[in-house]
Amino acid sequence: MFDSTCKFLAESFSSDFASWLIGEPIPLTELSPSELSLEPIRADALILLASEEYILHVEFQTEPDPNMPYRMADYRLRVYRRFPQKQMKQVVIYLTPSNSDYVYQTAFEIPGTRHEFEVIRLWEQPTQLFLASTGLLPLAVLTNTSNQAQTLRQVAERIDAVTESRVQSNIAASTGILAGLTLERDVINQVLRKEIMQQSVIYQEWKEEFLQEGRQEGRQEEGQSLILRQLTRRLGDVSPELQSQIQSLSLDQLEALGEALLDFTEPADLVNWLKQHPSE
Incomplete structure (x- = not known):
């Protein structure tokens, strides 16, 4: 990703x-x-x-x-x-x-x-260089900054100033994805506007790629492993109890969870989803 x-x-x-x-x-x-x-x-x-x-x-x-x-x-x-x-x-x-x-x-x-x-x-590069160029904005939070959250806010301000909507949404989504390497998801969601990110090509392509990968893997065990990896990236470690519930889901339910987790911001989102979608 x-x-x-x-x-x-x-x-x-x-x-x-x-x-x-x-x-x-x-x-x-x-x-x-x-x-x-x-x-x-x-x-x-x-x-x-x-x-x-x-x-x-x-x-x-x-x-x-x-x-x-x-x-x-x-x-x-x-x-x-x-x-x-x-x-x-x-x-x-x-x-x-x-x-x-x-x-x-x-x-x-x-x-x-x-x-x-x-x-x-x-992490050794000067942050200002990346704040001065639209195409480099998503990398700024990974540079030599003492306050990554503040740098993300600076990036968001520059994204808001981009006049072309397609470019704006693509930069916002790319920033959100790369910021996930160093910042918590709730911080990213507080700073970047989700509705703009969802309009981007990269967001839609990643979503479709994720679903296709799950379908192509085919086998239940591999689908479960894929979902757990994605959940761990977004939410942190998944408890054994929740892992057990995920492992009992059908392939169709795993695909549905794969799409839903794109909007998860905290472990409670996963808990609520599993309550609403008991294993078949």
Whole structure:
């Protein structure tokens, strides 16, 4: 969910990301990993954007990845094979604080070969930079701020000033999703207007993706596991008693719960829903 939200932002506001990462607002368009030949590596977690001169390769990470240096070197060679004349900028953006050595790795090295790339740890970045650009607003709360709730309020003020409704709703929804990495849901709901977020493309796509994933998993046990993961992300740990009730729900009820939990803000919402939807 967090990776796909960041990808959406990079694709929708590529000039803002180019200004930040390349230093100039170069118009960029999406480059499919399939164009690079061979099987993509974790294609869901990267974004490749191309202009006439540049290719920007961005990886968004919530957790440290020991294989990241190899992945960056592998993609650099793939791009060179396909576009040998283009410059390439590769950046790994870590979203959440970590003391792991992996978030400081900036090179892949084996005997006779060395490849370097850039790493950005968002929690070290100056907040003002992100408040000054519409496409970067959703990332501001993850930056080097002493008061994340106050930063979220500053973001909300700037979102309210966006005149185009589609852009406003997409930025609001993306902000709400990414703020969930560091703030409690009730704080986010107090600051961001829910009705605006629900109008966004990213909100609707995530909702549909969630439902499709549940249907595709098919098996009852996997559906239960998916629901519990989503509930834990939104509400925190789910008690054994509530887990037991969820595990007794039918697949149709699990799908209904999957849609309903998008609006949950506290554990009592789950308790009330289960009372109103006893297992069949």
